[in-house]
Amino acid sequence: MTIPLDIHLKIGGIIFPNMDQCDFTGPFEALARVPNSSFMTIWKDRNPVRDLAGMQLLADTTFDEVPQLDVLLVPGGYGQEALMNDETVLSFIRRQAAGARYVYSVCTGALICGAAGLLQGKRATTHWTAMDVLPLYGAIPTDERVVIDGQFVSAGGVTSGIDGSLIVVSLLRGETVAQELQLYMAYDPKPPFHAGSPATAPDSILATITERARAITEKRMATGRAYQSRIGGA
């Protein structure tokens, strides 16, 4: 059931150092254009935040100032690891999740939501390199591009955030609005190669990217195991 158009929607997304900017900017394109809504970009302060590849973004507002949101977007990227024990971030996510209609994670943003305790018993997805980390947060890894489990919506790696954002728009305002935004965005993708997922990429490409992600993947696994010991022992 979508939300009546006369109800104003508050949508917000977190940015953070060494995030993957596309996890945020892809969904922003649709989410910031939801009819009768406002979008807030959120971080600890209003200083420039550099993404993993150096793009500089600025927050509009800070955690303390954000009202209850209808939708909270949580992107990922290597910098996600630095937030996994950051109570300022985790308690913000928990607090917002308690009242939000949807929490929407993109890529390894799912792991941050996991560290906030949101994933217990939930079906979820994340970047394909990090799927094995999800169970450490009590989630049920689900190999789909976008997964909806109640309030929690998750998209897979990076660009899957665009697909997921159109689904979130359709949940909020219906399919017509989502299709209007899709046409505006000319989202009729034609990838020039067939290497976009582990299932379609040539073996050698898959091996290269798996190896390139090995250090961060091991770190994510270790963080997840530490979380599990802590929760299990509580």
Next chain:
Amino acid sequence: MTIPLDIHLKIGGIIFPNMDQCDFTGPFEALARVPNSSFMTIWKDRNPVRDLAGMQLLADTTFDEVPQLDVLLVPGGYGQEALMNDETVLSFIRRQAAGARYVYSVCTGALICGAAGLLQGKRATTHWTAMDVLPLYGAIPTDERVVIDGQFVSAGGVTSGIDGSLIVVSLLRGETVAQELQLYMAYDPKPPFHAGSPATAPDSILATITERARAITEKRMATGRAYQSRIGGA
């Protein structure tokens, strides 16, 4: 022929007020990860630039400071109109184009390149609402998602910039590198609806978005006609 890996590539992209951020941030994801390259975000100053939907981006450097680039990315969005007679911007584009390997326009960034005089006799594409504007700049409108005409590469609306960026990467560094980035970005798109192009969108959706773009389209046509009179009369 790709460029030997030991040659460092300088890649840069312009940002500007009321741009469509996704025209820039989509391609950034791949272009900022080209092996042995650096990426510069460029504007007149280092103050925050707000895109059409309010996202705040910051430039790393200014027009005067940018060395000769190998690739210049020119995004679009409604704010493109304000640049069409801005000699600071247009002369920068002309100067860079004279020495760049590629000029890569996304969405209505093609019109800015047109105003800079780069499109005479070139096959090019742009956002579908602006295709009729291209001939006013001497371009040959080409209804493909990504068009390559010599040094000039153009992508259609908004998200087509992602497809085009992988093609630019393959031109620079070969298909293996482009496929590695595609897998990293999990670019295996699954649009939830079939409304991403005028050919696939339901008639009512097409009518809505065409109407919503009417004022800016008329403005773009008028700017293009003024350009043509000026050039024709020169």
